[in-house]
Each structure stands twice: as C-alpha cells, then as structure tokens.
Amino acid sequence: MNILVCISKAPDTTSKIAFKDGNTKFDETGVQYIVNPYDEWYALVRALELKESNGGNVTIITVGTAADEAVIRKALAIGADDAVRIDVNPVDAFEVASQIASYAKENNYDLILTGKETIDFNGSQVGSMIAESLDLPYVALASKLDLNGQTLRLEQEISGGIQVLEVNYPAVVSCAKGMAEQRIPNMRGIMAARTKPLKVVPAYASETYTSFESFSLPEAKKAVKLIDPNNMDELVSLLHNEAKVI
Amino acid sequence: MSILVYISGEHAGAKASHEAVTYAKKLGSDVVVVASGNSSDLADLGTYGASKVLVDANVSDADSRQITALVAKAVEATGADTIIFSHDLISKAVAPRLSVRLKAGLVSGAVALPEGDKIKVNVFSGKAFGYVTVKTAKKIIALLPNSISPEATGSACPVENFDAGTGNAAVKVVDKKIPEGEVPLPEAEVVVSAGRGLKGPENWGMVEELAKLLGAATACSRPVADIGWRPHHEHVGQTGLAIRPNLYIAIGISGAIQHLAGVNGSKTIVVINTDPEAPFFKAADYGVVGDAFEVVPKLIEAVKKFKG
Ligand SMILES: Cc1cc2nc3c(=O)[nH]c(=O)nc-3n(C[C@H](O)[C@H](O)[C@H](O)COP(=O)(O)OP(=O)(O)OC[C@H]3O[C@@H](n4cnc5c(N)ncnc54)[C@H](O)[C@@H]3O)c2cc1C
Ligand SMILES: Nc1ncnc2c1ncn2[C@@H]1O[C@H](COP(=O)(O)O)[C@@H](O)[C@H]1O
Numbered sequence: 001m002n003i004l005v006c007i008s009k010a011p012d013t014t015s016k017i018a019f020k021d022g023n024t025k026f027d028e029t030g031v032q033y034i035v036n037p038y039d040e041w042y043a044l045v046r047a048l049e050l051k052e053s054n055g056g057n058v059t060i061i062t063v064g065t066a067a068d069e070a071v072i073r074k075a076l077a078i079g080a081d082d083a084v085r086i087d088v089n090p091v092d093a094f095e096v097a098s099q100i101a102s103y104a105k106e107n108n109y110d111l112i113l114t115g116k117e118t119i120d121f122n123g124s125q126v127g128s129m130i131a132e133s134l135d136l137p138y139v140a141l142a143s144k145l146d147l148n149g150q151t152l153r154l155e156q157e158i159s160g161g162i163q164v165l166e167v168n169y170p171a172v173v174s175c176a177k178g179m180a181e182q183r184i185p186n187m188r189g190i191m192a193a194r195t196k197p198l199k200v201v202p203a204y205a206s207e208t209y210t211s212f213e214s215f216s217l218p219e220a221k222k223a224v225k226l227i228d229p230n231n232m233d234e235l236v237s238l239l240h241n242e243a244k245v246i
Numbered sequence: 247m248s249i250l251v252y253i254s255g256e257h258a259g260a261k262a263s264h265e266a267v268t269y270a271k272k273l274g275s276d277v278v279v280v281a282s283g284n285s286s287d288l289a290d291l292g293t294y295g296a297s298k299v300l301v302d303a304n305v306s307d308a309d310s311r312q313i314t315a316l317v318a319k320a321v322e323a324t325g326a327d328t329i330i331f332s333h334d335l336i337s338k339a340v341a342p343r344l345s346v347r348l349k350a351g352l353v354s355g356a357v358a359l360p361e362g363d364k365i366k367v368n369v370f371s372g373k374a375f376g377y378v379t380v381k382t383a384k385k386i387i388a389l390l391p392n393s394i395s396p397e398a399t400g401s402a403c404p405v406e407n408f409d410a411g412t413g414n415a416a417v418k419v420v421d422k423k424i425p426e427g428e429v430p431l432p433e434a435e436v437v438v439s440a441g442r443g444l445k446g447p448e449n450w451g452m453v454e455e456l457a458k459l460l461g462a463a464t465a466c467s468r469p470v471a472d473i474g475w476r477p478h479h480e481h482v483g484q485t486g487l488a489i490r491p492n493l494y495i496a497i498g499i500s501g502a503i504q505h506l507a508g509v510n511g512s513k514t515i516v517v518i519n520t521d522p523e524a525p526f527f528k529a530a531d532y533g534v535v536g537d538a539f540e541v542v543p544k545l546i547e548a549v550k551k552f553k554g
Contacts, residue, residue: 013484013504017373037485093352094345119484119507121369121376123354124333128310128342137416138310140339143478153420157479158335159432161424165308167417174338177485178478209351213364214377218510224517224527229536232548235516238532240552243514245493246436246460 001056001147003047004107005080006100006114006126009064009071010036013119019215026120026215033068035075038115038175045180046145047113048079054147056110057081061103063096065089069198076193077185083198091208093121097129098206104134110169111152116141116176121212124174131172139165143178247274250326252317253291253299254307254336255283260433262332264294264396269389270330271295271397272359280320280408282306282313292403294396300408309415310339316410318347321384323408333388334432341388351380354388371484371507391432392490392511431480434463436493439482439509441467443498443519443538447475452542453497459549465489467499483508498538501526518542 011017011031018027035044047058060080062068065087072083086099104112112134114127124140131138143162144155154165154173185193227235239246249270253263258281270277271294279296281288282305291299300320305312317340321329329344331337333355345352357375358366364377368390431437438457444450450464457464464480471481482489484504490511497518499505506529509515517530518541527533534541 011370013507017370019374041485093342097342097346119371122371122488124338125342125345125352125354128339129346131310132314132343132346135311138339138343139308139417140310141335156335158422158424159430161422161430162479163308163419163423164421165417166420177481209345209349209382210353210378210380212376213379215369216375216377218373218375221529221531224530224533226533226535229534229541230544232534232541232544233551235532235534235545236548236552239493239514239516243493243531245514246549246552 001050001054001110002108003050003056003058003111003113004104004109005039005044005047005058005060006112006130007039007044007060007062007072007075008036008115008118009033009062009068010119013037017217023214023216033071035071036115036118038117040075040078041182042175042177042179043113043115044075044078044080045183046175047111048183049180050147059084061086061100063088063090063099072198073193074185076196076198077189078183079189082196084201085198086201086203088203092210093123093125094129094209095206097126097133099204100126101130101133102204102206103201104130112172114172114174116174127172127174134172137167137171139167139171139173141176142173143176145173145175145179247328248276248278248324248326249274249328249330250317250320250324251277251279251296251330252313252337252340253279253281253288255281255285255288255301255303256307257334258285258291259287261396262334262391262433263291264398265391265394266330266332266389267291267294267296268397269359269394273328278320278324278326280317282316288405289402293398293400295400296403298403299405301405302408302410302412305410305412306415306417306419307336308419309417310343312412312415313340314343314347315412317344319410320408321348327384329384329386331386331388333390337388341386345386348384349382350384350386351382352386352388353378353380356387356389357393359394368511371488372511373507390490429461429463431463431465431487432489434489434491436460436462437465437489437491438462438495438497439465439467439499440470440497440538441499442469449539450476452546456495456542456546456549459546459553467505496526497542499526500524501529
C-alpha cells in the first residue's frame, strides 16, 4: 500500500505567540518549528504501522520553502521512506491542497493522510480540499484506521460517542487522537534520515482564495479572583450573579 | 444578499445550528437552510431567521461528497453568494470540498460577523485572532460554536423536499455508539474537568457528582486519558478536543500551555489547585487554592444548597 502523508511545520506548542510589522505577520523570533503534532503523532505513525503490516511505501509531502527541510528530516527520522517538498511558500489552504493534489495525480497513492488541523491556523481544510480535487472520498478527524482488503474501517468521535465508518480506498483521511501512539525517533533513524531521498518539486500553477490580513491577541485576562476554600457559597454566588454562568 | 446555511438534520435542534442561522440572518435578508437527513426540528429554524428549509433525506451525514453535491445544488437553486456552516465534524469534511467545487474562498473558525471585508477567526488554538479576506465572488464561512447568541425572533418556516440526486454514499456508517444520559462535551455549556491532581480513577466520583448537579459534561487533561483513568474522548487541549463552554471548572490540573489551548475560549474559568503557583491561575477568573478532596465536596454542598 502506497501512502502519502501531508506534513506541515508548526510552531512548538510552548511558543510565545506575537506578531510584527503592524500585526500583519507572525513573529518568529525565538520560535522553534516542529512537525505539526497531528501529522507526526497520528498520520505518520499510523501510515508506518500500516506499511509494517501490509508492505508498501510511506512518502511525506510538504508545501513549503527550503527552511522547512529540518522539519522534513525529523519526519524522515521517525521512519518515512522518502520525502517531497513542493517549493512554494503557501498563502492559503487551497494553495497547499492544489499543490499536493497536482503531485498526487502524477503519482498513484492508495491512501492520503493529513493531520486533523495545523495548530497555528486551525483550518482543518487541506485534506478535504485534496479529496475534492482528486474526486476521492474523505473522512475527517478519524480516531482509528484499519485495513480490511480494499476497505478502510474508520472510527470518528461524534458528540460524546463513536461512529464506525467503512469506505473503499483510494481515499483521503485526516487523523486525530487515538489513531496511534507517538514514536520518538532513535539514533539510527536520525542517521538514516540524513541520506533518505528528499525530492524538491517546482511549484504547480495554482490560485489562492483567501488571505490573512492581520492578527490580534486576546485582551489580557483580569487577575484571578481568589476565593476562600471554606466559602464555596461565595463561589456559587459569584458564578450565578457576577459571571452569570450557572 | 442571499445566504444559504447547511444544517445536518440530526443536529437541527442543537444550539450550534441555531447560532449558524442567526449569524446568517444578521448577514442578509434572505436566509435559506439546506439540510441532509430529515428531522422534526427543521421547521423551527424559521424562528432563528430561515425563510424556508430545503431537505434531502437521502443524503448521508457521513459522506462529504454527497453533502457537497447537495449544497452545491442548493446554491444553484437559490443563487446564494454566501454559505454558512457550523464549524463541526461534518462541516470540516464538507466546507473545504465545497470551496474547491464552487471556487469560493472558505473562512473557517469564524468567531464574529464580518467587519467590512474582514472576518475574524480563531488561530493558534485560541491564543490569537486572525482577520481574513476572501478574494472570490462567493464565500463560505464556518462559524465556531458559541461565538454568537441564538436569537429566536421569527416563527416556524416551510420545509420543502429537495431531491439533489446525489447517488449512493461511498462512506457507510456501520455502527454508532453513543453513551446515553451523558452531556456531549463539545456542546456542553458547563464542563467539569480534572487532572492528575486527583491521584487515581477511583476519585472521579465527586467530579461526576458535581457535573451532574450542574448539568455539565466531564473532561480531563491528557495524561489522565493516556494512563487510562478516563476515556480518550474526554481529553481536552492542543491534541484533544477544543471546547468553548460558558463555564470550565478545572480541578487538579496544572494549566500547561497545551491544556489551555483547548479551553481558553471558555467564558469563565474556575481553577481548584493546591499549588498557588500553578500556571492555570493566570488564565482563571476564579481560583480556589486548596485540596480538591476538601474543596470539591464543599462546592457540591454549596451547589446543592443553591439549587434548593
Ligand atoms: C505536543 C504536546 C501536546 C500536548 N497536548 C496536551 C493536551 O491536548 N491536553 C493536555 O491536557 N495536555 C497536553 N500536553 C501535556 C501538558 O504539557 C501537561 O503535561 C498536562 O496537561 C498536565 O496534566 P495535569 O495538569 O493533569 O497534570 P500535572 O501537570 O501533574 O498537574 C497536576 C496538578 O494537580 C495539582 N494537585 C495535586 N494534588 C492536588 C489536590 N489534592 N487538589 C488539587 N490540586 C492538586 C498540582 O498542584 C498540579 O498543578 C501536551 C504536551 C505536549 C508536549
Ligand atoms: N504546507 C503544508 N504542506 C503539507 N501539508 C500540509 C500543509 N499545511 C497543512 N497540511 C496538512 O493539512 C492538514 C490540515 O491543515 P489545515 O487545513 O491548515 O488545518 C495538516 O494537519 C497537514 O497534514
């Protein structure tokens, strides 16, 4: 089974969020980039497990600039066979999806996996857009993915419960918590990653539909109001009369 | 301006659906709802501003291609230039597909009505806002639940059958397990959540009791789900569920940045923790420095007294 895993870079989850140039750009000062956790922990690791039990190949793909290669090497160290970088600094999810779909059209994949969302822009758009561009079925936020012949058996968390789905592949699936356990790359993986193939593909023609014009930070929280642990009546009264939430 | 709102029949009675229709009504005078799957709650969407509901009961909520075809057909039939979704599991599968199909820019995670040509969205897991513009003639907005209040000012509207002829579903639902009686976490207005400070799964009785009294859902921090003290679907945060309830009560949770990422959209946060230095207090509206095993039973008593 040949699997394409879409990998995005994301600021380390502990990064300080700040903006520059009149709040029009994310301030990268001191920010470490990591593989977007959903892409790494769930999509990539599940792809590797499927390859380990069924054979095949796991290719990772990133739409990004040369600066993203450190993050790509990290995903290779976890165990992907090879990597593709499409040389575009993307403006929106549609541009990312068009680039990946164009590449996927030229190379046949049984399964295309993405993460649930990127942790910076939280769009949850790219996978579904790839699926539409390739006219494939799409399942969002799968928490389990198993293979049964030509059929994928998937689970999704729906409000409070679980839904089990079946769909034939080829298909596109976005991966959420539950699908796999995080893998920490070992020394051998890190060494091997240095020499694994990383193909750079020039940009395909594509459009953009949306753009981020500016950003803002939420208003600072007022200082916490401390309540005597022996006076829970006061807390209940504040929640009722002041916050009006109960 | 003609606005179309997609609603899943199954969720027609949910608050998030009422919010989406209210949002649409504030955007334009003529609001039509297109729904997949029938439900007796559909006519009631008129109360929130819909002039009519077009429904195709043969479309499966699990098949994004079928729903996309249905909504595209309704866009054609109504001439809508703006399509509204509630940013939930179904819309995450459908709205981006529709964006490609209609060449309509998609703004996902909107938290407010457009200001001029800019739409405010949640980014960095609630740690910041972005302002997005759309270049295409048609646009799609996926509204984050709990961003505006539903306004019931109208009356029930007609529900018409709308056969989109979308064929068979490629994605089949083979099983559905929904535990009964529990409040689903993503829709809960009040959430009681606990972390490793509770020491073991046997101590969750008081958390559940408090939640029950408040009509709340229960949630937990990631390590608690990872060690199996609580089910995975309760895990909130960066890698779990992002929720935006009116009230979030955090018991024995340190307030790591990855946890906050899933809950800092909550309107009011109460933190109960033994450690006055716990980072969660910085994000809290009300704090109680104390031992959960003493404080929570007292809180339960106080709530009982309040509820009479
Ligand atoms: C990439 C990444 C993603 C992550 N994603 C998530 C996520 O989605 N969600 C998430 O929750 N975490 C996530 N984490 C983990 C996160 O960093 C923290 O480790 C985790 O949230 C801590 O859980 P906790 O607060 O329950 O436990 P602890 O950090 O152990 O805190 C326990 C708290 O309980 C208090 N306490 C102890 N005893 C009592 C008592 N008797 N009464 C009251 N209080 C008491 C302590 O003072 C302490 O503050 C992620 C980490 C990484 C690196
Ligand atoms: N620049 C990118 N290159 C490759 N894959 C991406 C890129 N951006 C997003 N993705 C994939 O699409 C998923 C959803 O991203 P988003 O729609 O931005 O939330 C991510 O989890 C990645 O798997």
